[in-house]
Amino acid sequence: MKLEAISELLEKVRERNPLVHNITNVVVTNFTANGLLALGASPVMAYAKQEVADMAKIAGSLVLNMGTLSEREVKAMLIAGKSANQHHVPVLFDPVGAGATPYRTETAQKIVRELDIALVRGNAAEIANVIGESWEIKGVDAGEAGGDVASLAKAAAEKLETVVAITGKVDVISDGSTVYAIDNGHPILTKVTGTGCLLTSVMGAFAAVAENTLAAGAAALVAYGVAAQKAAEKSAADGPGSFQIQFLDALSSVSADDIHRLGKIEQHKL
Structure with a gap:
């Protein structure tokens, strides 16, 4: 996927201001x-069962996040x-947190079984547990303990x-x-809660304006990672609090020039 196409999708998000319906934690x-x-999308958080069907049908995308389950x-x-x-x-x-408890795992599997899902985003442990494979997880966070992540992504998608x-x-x-591999972002993202959850919603904004979900997801990963790098340049040394503020600013200001300068995406050959 070319960086020019990623820049064009980012511009579409800002032009169209898609409504992203979040049922999140x-x-x-x-x-x-x-x-x-900050990115240029329009968020709505609607949770009541009496209105979610009506909200979802008028949204550009729907993002389901099971961070705090009930x-x-x-x-x-x-x-x-x-x-x-x-x-x-x-x-x-x-x-x-799929894999952390039986309830989480069963809920995740129920959702992917009963709904037509356009994109699933998680860490390696969460994705593995959604498809019934074993992968170590602690709490709702997980490292990248052994395993071929690219092969896992391909197998899970299939x-x-x-x-x-x-x-x-x-x-x-x-x-x-x-399979695309994206080498953008910064380690300090792991020190601010919600950066993964926000990423899924940013993918929702891109999916709302793109014809191809793979392209939308890849573009979102690059744009988000580049914004994180921009923010980290200014604030990583000061700590996660400063980074969080700078990151919101970077999501607002990340440009085509930034993507062409910093974006790193390549097709992964298995």
Whole structure:
């Protein structure tokens, strides 16, 4: 995928200001909303089962995030997801902590089984557990313990019949046939809660304006990573609090020139 195409998708997000419907976790709601606004999208957080179907059908995309699980939220996710499917609205899923407890794993598998998911984003452990493979996980965070992440992304995409993004030191994304590796971002992202959750919602903004979900996901990974690098240049030495503020500013200002200067994406050959 060419950097020019990534820049064009970023510009489309800013021009079209897509409505991104988030059913996300209580830890990251404010950060997610501010991040989407900074990027140029329009966030809405609607959770009540009485309105999620109506909200989902008018959105540009629907993002489901199971960071703080409850039975009520799961029901709302399924209602919203089915409405989005009926109205051809792309659904993105972030299986936070899949593998940490049986309930999380079962919920993640239920969501991908019952809904038509356009893109799933998680770390290696979460993705592995969604498709029933073993991968070490602690709490709702996981490292990149052994395993071929590119092969895992491809296998998961094939099994789930969707686009799968696995984020880590190097991000990979696959639709089951093509695999891209993206080497952008900065380690300080792991010191600010919600950066992964916001990334999934940013992918939702790109998916809302793109015809191809793989291209949308790859473009979002590059743009997001480049913004993180820009922010880290100014603030990483000062700590995660300073970085968080600079990162929101960088999402607002990241440009085509930045993407051409810093973007690192290549097709991965398995």
